[in-house]
Amino acid sequence: MLSTVHTAFPLNHQKPYSAHLCSLSSRGIIANTSLLLTPTRPRSSPSLCAALPTDASSAAAATVREESEEGAALPSLLRQGPLPKHVAIIMDGSSRWARARGMPSSFGHEAGHRALKKIVELSGRWGVRALTVYAFSSENWTRPEAEVDFLMMLFESVLKGSLGDFMKDEISVSIIGDITELPQSLQKLAKEVVDMTKKNTKLDVLVAISYSGRRELKRACQNIAQKVKHGLLAPEDITESHIEQELETNHIEFPHPDLLIRTSGELRVSNFLLWQLAYTELFFTKTYWPDFGEEDYVEALHSFQSRQRRFGQRLN
Numbered sequence: 001m002l003s004t005v006h007t008a009f010p011l012n013h014q015k016p017y018s019a020h021l022c023s024l025s026s027r028g029i030i031a032n033t034s035l036l037l038t039p040t041r042p043r044s045s046p047s048l049c050a051a052l053p054t055d056a057s058s059a060a061a062a063t064v065r066e067e068s069e070e071g072a073a074l075p076s077l078l079r080q081g082p083l084p085k086h087v088a089i090i091m092d093g094s095s096r097w098a099r100a101r102g103m104p105s106s107f108g109h110e111a112g113h114r115a116l117k118k119i120v121e122l123s124g125r126w127g128v129r130a131l132t133v134y135a136f137s138s139e140n141w142t143r144p145e146a147e148v149d150f151l152m153m154l155f156e157s158v159l160k161g162s163l164g165d166f167m168k169d170e171i172s173v174s175i176i177g178d179i180t181e182l183p184q185s186l187q188k189l190a191k192e193v194v195d196m197t198k199k200n201t202k203l204d205v206l207v208a209i210s211y212s213g214r215r216e217l218k219r220a221c222q223n224i225a226q227k228v229k230h231g232l233l234a235p236e237d238i239t240e241s242h243i244e245q246e247l248e249t250n251h252i253e254f255p256h257p258d259l260l261i262r263t264s265g266e267l268r269v270s271n272f273l274l275w276q277l278a279y280t281e282l283f284f285t286k287t288y289w290p291d292f293g294e295e296d297y298v299e300a301l302h303s304f305q306s307r308q309r310r311f312g313q314r315l316n
Contacts, residue, residue: 081305084258093264093288170202177211213274
């Protein structure tokens with residue numbers, strides 16, 4: 001997992017990363033940062049497009065192509081039931097994975113990015129529509145400064161290196177959390193990536209950085225209170241929909257995760273998507289995040305398919 005974090009102490013996070021590179025390297029914090037969060041979609045068969053009339057719309061061609069790709073790519077174990085539209089993941093255990101190998105935490109975070117790259121690729125290929133990952137929580141700012149600085153640098157490296165693939169693979173990227181707590185250069189880059197990918201429709205990837213579920217709900221309540229204060233909304237008229245509209249997931253088609261996966265064996269949600277997880281199916285695995293691969297993902301999705309979701313109702 002990249003980590004979990006919010007503004008908890010007066011860090012010098014606003015200073016350039018270059019000021020830390022030498023010290024990070026000398027302390028064994030920096031390893032290889034050439035990691036990309038980039039899925040690779042299978043190339044479509046030319047015959048699919050050739051079979052369409054020459055004046056057919058590009059949208060129709062894309063639909064045929066994507067349905068064919070997803071059907072062919074889906075593992076046989078997952079073809080007997082519906083897949084979750086929205087998967088959320090608490091990427092936990094990267095530091096412990098590194099320590100078990102006698103390596104610095106940066107080694108685990110980089111390996112965690114490789115795991116994430118694969119899961120993004122599989123999600124897009126199999127037809128998952130939204131993927132929300134817990135990268136850095138509001139509590140993680142209390143971690144050692146060198147580790148936090150490395151993570152900020154790694155986030156920036158990943159976003160820069162992956163933009164071209166986000167566009168090619170039709171991935172829309174959103175950052176949820178308190179972006180004002182991030183270094184200025186990362187804030188600027190994040191806004192650019194979000195803006196450039198916002199019209200992509202294949203897969204919504206939401207990255208929670210400096211995120212807190214409680215703070216998200218607090219901000220939602222404050223925004224609603226302001227509307228009441230200014231006469232735009234009566235207290236007795238407040239509904240769940242008003243709260244939904246103030247949450248950071250309200251802009252995507254499927255804002256509520258169908259499935260939450262947590263790695264490393266921990267059995268809690270750790271202040272993640274507290275409102276959105278109301279009816280989410282939970283899957284816990286002892287596998288550390290860097291080791292979480294295709295077989296583990298299939299197991300989690302198959303577990304989801306085996307469950308009967310009742311949403312509080314009694315089914316006959």
